[in-house]
Amino acid sequence: MKESLSALRVNGERLRANFETLAAIGATPDGGVHRPALSDAHLEARRWFLERAEQIGLDARVDGAGNHSAVLHCGREGGPTLLLGSHLDSVPYGGRFDGALGVLAALEVLQVVKEQGISLDTRLEAIDFTDEEGHLVNFVGSLALSGQLQPEHLQNPRGGRDRFQVALRLAGLSESSLFSAGRNPATIAGYLELHIEQGMRLIELGMQIGIVTSIVGIRSFKIRFIGRADHAGTAPMDKRLDAAQGASAFTLAARELVMKDFSGRVVNVGNMEFEPGAFNVVPQVVTVALEFRADDDDKLDEMEAALLRQASIDAQRFGLDLETEFLDSTPPAHMNDQVQETLANASKALGLKHTFLPSGAGHDAQSLARICPTGMIFVPSVGGFSHSSKEFTEWESCVDGANVLLHSALLLA
Ligand code: GLV
Ligand code: MN
Ligand code: MN
Numbered sequence: 001m002k003e004s005l006s007a008l009r010v011n012g013e014r015l016r017a018n019f020e021t022l023a024a025i026g027a028t029p030d031g032g033v034h035r036p037a038l039s040d041a042h043l044e045a046r047r048w049f050l051e052r053a054e055q056i057g058l059d060a061r062v063d064g065a066g067n068h069s070a071v072l073h074c075g076r077e078g079g080p081t082l083l084l085g086s087h088l089d090s091v092p093y094g095g096r097f098d099g100a101l102g103v104l105a106a107l108e109v110l111q112v113v114k115e116q117g118i119s120l121d122t123r124l125e126a127i128d129f130t131d132e133e134g135h136l137v138n139f140v141g142s143l144a145l146s147g148q149l150q151p152e153h154l155q156n157p158r159g160g161r162d163r164f165q166v167a168l169r170l171a172g173l174s175e176s177s178l179f180s181a182g183r184n185p186a187t188i189a190g191y192l193e194l195h196i197e198q199g200m201r202l203i204e205l206g207m208q209i210g211i212v213t214s215i216v217g218i219r220s221f222k223i224r225f226i227g228r229a230d231h232a233g234t235a236p237m238d239k240r241l242d243a244a245q246g247a248s249a250f251t252l253a254a255r256e257l258v259m260k261d262f263s264g265r266v267v268n269v270g271n272m273e274f275e276p277g278a279f280n281v282v283p284q285v286v287t288v289a290l291e292f293r294a295d296d297d298d299k300l301d302e303m304e305a306a307l308l309r310q311a312s313i314d315a316q317r318f319g320l321d322l323e324t325e326f327l328d329s330t331p332p333a334h335m336n337d338q339v340q341e342t343l344a345n346a347s348k349a350l351g352l353k354h355t356f357l358p359s360g361a362g363h364d365a366q367s368l369a370r371i372c373p374t375g376m377i378f379v380p381s382v383g384g385f386s387h388s389s390k391e392f393t394e395w396e397s398c399v400d401g402a403n404v405l406l407h408s409a410l411l412l413a
Pocket of ligand 3: 091098133387
């Protein structure tokens with residue numbers, strides 16, 4: 001890198017002002033944000049992002065999958081694009097940093113490069129992907145852009161087809177428009193994403209920067225335990241076909257099973273819906289939202305078989321019927337070795353202590369890794385909290401991460 005560029009830094013104050021403004025959109029009283037994909041708050045955050053991009057003098061764009069972009073035409077004519085980004089949606093009642101930091105740092109990098117009038121080989125594009133958090137269809141924006149979206153991905157949205165259709169309509173999208181977002185991989189030079197770690201490892205190791213080596217694979221199912229509604233006061237306990245018993249037994253057994261037979265992998269029952277769902281009615285149906293994660297596809301297959309077998313055992317034990325519905329599967333992804341090296345070099349040049357680590361959280365980088373050189377930068381999460389309003393990263397760490405993003409982008413672009 002040229003001498004003059006090595007002294008370049010992001011404007012931490014400006015980045016912070018953007019961060020605070022964005023965090024006010026969908027803010028919750030306990031200091032988090034509630035911006036599920038394509039909700040009013042999420043759409044407002046996206047409008048704000050485009051306005052901000054235009055104010056800076058960037059080319060604001062939205063593709064058929066609703067991915068929002070700000071483009072800086074700093075590359076050679078007809079050259080490829082280096083993507084920098086993350087997501088502006090949140091899990092329900094989530095934190096302010098997950099996704100937002102990566103998008104705003106990307107915007108800041110473009111602004112710095114523009115101000116300096118730097119010419120690069122590639123264009124730079126700051127991108128906010130649609131539904132990273134899987135409120136509707138997990139990773140739909142990055143799957144669409146990377147040409148991996150298949151009609152099957154849209155068959156069983158996590159929140160049901162009706163909610164998905166309504167959300168698409170309100171956002172001015174449609175199922176067919178999603179497929180128009182695919183890009184030719186030859187036009188993409190790479191993808192970089194800055195994100196909070198969402199765990200404790202960096203802080204425990206005393207490191208300032210994490211360089212992601214791989215991202216975990218994720219699979220999800222809906223599991224329905226089906227019994228019989230009965231009067232909660234008059235039906236004898238031993239005659240009930242209580243769907244909640246099967247669902248609860250399964251939840252406990254799934255934990256034991258994964259801890260015993262799949263050490264280091266994880267399972268989560270994130271929701272249970274009771275039907276009819278009343279104090280005085282024995283539950284007829286309980287639908288369990290099941291997700292499990294592992295670092296390789298074979299392990300995911302083994303976990304799937306073992307967990308579904310366990311659900312069937314628990315259903316039988318309480319005289320229940322069982323229905324299982326596959327929702328989605330995201331394969332694990334390896335981050336590009338050269339990009340990892342570049343991120344390490346940028347960290348070193350900035351005097352930041354770095355280490356290499358795998359990600360147990362899913363990211364859009366997983367989709368991009370299949371079509372272009374991809375890498376991720378982690379910054380420390382205080383207390384390791386994430387997907388909660390307790391999510392917190394020291395501002396200095398956010399700026400460190402943004403500077404690594406800037407310098408890595410300059411090295412790769
Ligand atoms: C995304 O944050 C995920 O790991 O679920
Ligand atoms: Mn995220
Ligand atoms: Mn998340």
